[in-house]
Amino acid sequence: MASGFREKILKPCLWSREALKSFSLLPSKSLWEKFFNTKKKASTAENIAPRTGPFLDMSKTGQKLSSVPPKQNLLQISPPEVVFQGFVAHEVSEMVVSLVNKDKLPEVVRISMESSPYFQLVCSNNAYRVVTPGVPAPVRIRFTPGKGKDYSHKLICTTARERIVVPIQAIGARAILEFPDQLDFSECPVKQSSHKTLLVHNVSNRAVHYQLSTQSPFSVVPATGTVGAGDTVQVTVGFHALMTGDYSGSLCCNTGEESTHTELHAEAVELNIGLSTNVVAVETTFITMSNHKTMFIENRSNVTAHFQWKAFPTKEGENREKRRQCRFLRPWSEKSQENLTEEETSESEMGSCEDHTARLSNTVLAEIAKVQQDPMLFSDDIFFIEPVEGEIGPNSSAEIKVTFKPTEALEYQSVAYCNISGRESRLPLRLRGHGKGPLVELNCRILNLGNVSVNTPHVREVQLVNLGAIDAPFTYISSNANVGFCFKFAPKEGIIAPGGTQTIQVSFGATVLGTFEEEFQFSVAGSPRPAILTIKGSVTGPTSLSDTIKLNLEDISSGECSLGWDTAWGICA
Incomplete structure (x- = not known):
């Protein structure tokens, strides 16, 4: 035996050849294949026969006939298959094979083994041994592994009547991780992450590198890792379904030697979560001011829910909008780069041009990434x-506050969509509000001047009253229709404070005769309709002919009017 190697005697262990193959099994089945009961297997050893060569016809030889019937083995080999396991590289191990002569006469057996750097016979190779009836004859097999891998060889026992081949297997350390056969999530809220934690134990005598994989909506972290011999690692299996229903999958663990599959089951269900109302109608609100109303998201389940108010009713709608925005960015990027390459630059400036192109591209990519990450x-x-x-x-x-800030005197409508974990569809909330502009009224809408003399100045006053809660900027709208040019208003513009009044002086100098009725408008910023003042009256001429001639002569001398008759108004300028 080589120096420095430790010697170890192993008990025989029986393995079927199927147990040496790689499997894709349930974890418990895999462990059973690796750690099945050796005692039970040993009890069936007599039913396992080694491979036997052709039988010789002893009647044609000069030997005495055997008491063992033809076609039956003279030797009983135990164990019929030799398996070394749990060995360590460079450590010497030995196992004993017993030969039992079932005949009544001694039997000469040649023990042989092909040359191997790993397997040797402790006795001489190709040596002959006399095996007496009923007395076990031990044959010691020495195994010196170079690595912790699988090895195979064979022992040959030859008699005058038969040739028996005993397989020898050396099974290296196996990667053995304990996983459950099935993992059931039971009922889980839809659109909410649920997790199960597994403690995976490495029951083998060497470190195991693993790769884990599964299918959506299941997930697993960490996906890869290494577990030391006898150590335990924590693995988290997640489930996140976007639609209700039953889901099945598998958690695959690949160690490089075999794959096991843990069955995964889950059911995604909706929770009892909803909105207290589907419509929020905010009271009429003056422009530049705000008003609010509250509603509630009610969670009647035993699970914490997460909510987001979204701009789109579905995830697909969000994705379409993101694609549209990205398409808008890409042509701009391509056009900008084309313009940049068309510029004439010197060789000394070429470097900075390329740098600018790279910066431009990076900027666009950053903008696209920003769009893709936008929660919308x-x-x-x-x-x-x-x-x-x-x-x-x-x-x-959860109390939700809806604030309404109108900018114009209009009817406003909008829809917000509440995305709640535990609810498959987004819940719509319709928002309504009416914007109201400044409320300005005249203290009198109709001003009757009665009978007024031609060319005689007249002054009246009206008031603009701000009945609203915000400032009311007003402007007089000039009118030249009919006799509108004869009227003057002061001031023509201004701002009326809430609850305040503005006195407007109306000056009228009639130059035509007749009855009149005119409308004059004051526009109010932010109000859809103006304040309208109606002025009516009758212009009369002088009381004598001399006064009339004097009046017209004065007009002629001043150049302001000419003498003449108008069918509607009489004398006109």
């Missing part, structure tokens, strides 16, 4: 939701 939460210029995302504890509710 609800965003609106008029309606605001707070909080836009959060968690709701079991059997509790």
Whole structure:
């Protein structure tokens, strides 16, 4: 025996050849194949016969006939198959094979083995031994492994009547990880991650490198790793389904020598979670001001739920919008790079040009990545939701504040979609609100001037009253229709504070005769309709002909009007 090697005597162990193959089995089946009961196998050793060569016809030889019937072995080999296991590289191991002569006469047996650096006979090779009836004759086989791998060889026992081949197997250390046959998640909330933790024990005598894989909606972390001999590693199996229903899969563990499959089962169900209302109608609100209303997300389940207010009703809608935005970015990038390559640059500037191209490309890629990572939460210029995302504890509710900030005096409508873990579909919340502009009224809508004399100045006053809660900027809209040019308003513009009034001075100098009725408008910023003042009256001429002639002569001398008659108004300028 070589120096420095330790010697170890192993007990015989019986293995079937099927146990030496690689399997893709349930974990328990794999362990059974590796650690089946050797005592039970040993009890059936007599039923396992080694390979036997052709029998010789003893009647044609000069030897005395045997008491063992023809076609039966004279020798009983135990064990019929030799298996070395649990060995360590460079350590010497030995196993004993017993030969039992079933005849009544001694039998000469030649013990032989092909030359091997790993297997040797302790006795001389090709030596003859006399095996007496009923007395076991031991044959010692020495095994010196170079590595912790599998080896195979054979022992040959030859008599005058038969040739028996005893297989020798050396099974190296196997990667053996303990996994359950089945992992059942039972009922899990849809669109919510559920996890099961497994403690995987390495029951072999060497380190095991593993690779784990599964199929969506199942997941596993870590996917790869190494477990030392006798150590334990924690593996987390996850389940996250986007739709309700029953799901099945498998957790595959590949050690490089074999694969085992743990069956996975889960059912995705909806939780009792919903909105307190599907419509939020905010009260009429003045522009530049805000108003709000509250509603609730009610969680009647025993599971914590996560919610997000989304801009799109489905995940597919979000993805379409992201693709659209990415397509918008890519042509811009290509066009920018084309323009850049068309520029004439000197060789000394070429380096900086390439750097700029790289920066441009990186900028666009960064923008595309930003779009792809965008959660697409609800965003609106008029309606605001707070909080836009959060968690709701079991059997509790979350208060949601909807704020309305109109910018114009219009009817506003929008829809926000609540994406809640535990609910398959997003829940729509319809938002409604009416924007109201400044509320300005005239203290009198109709101003009757009665009978007024031509060319006689008249002054009246009206008031603009701000009945609203915000400032009301107003502007007089000039009018030249009919006799509108005869009226002057002061001031023409201004701002009326909430609850305040603005006195408007109306000056009228009639230059035509007749009855009139005119509308004058004051526009109010943010209000869809103006304040309208109606002025009516009748312009009368002078009381005598001399006054009329004097009046017209004065007009002629000033160049402001000419003498003439109008069918509608009489004298006109």
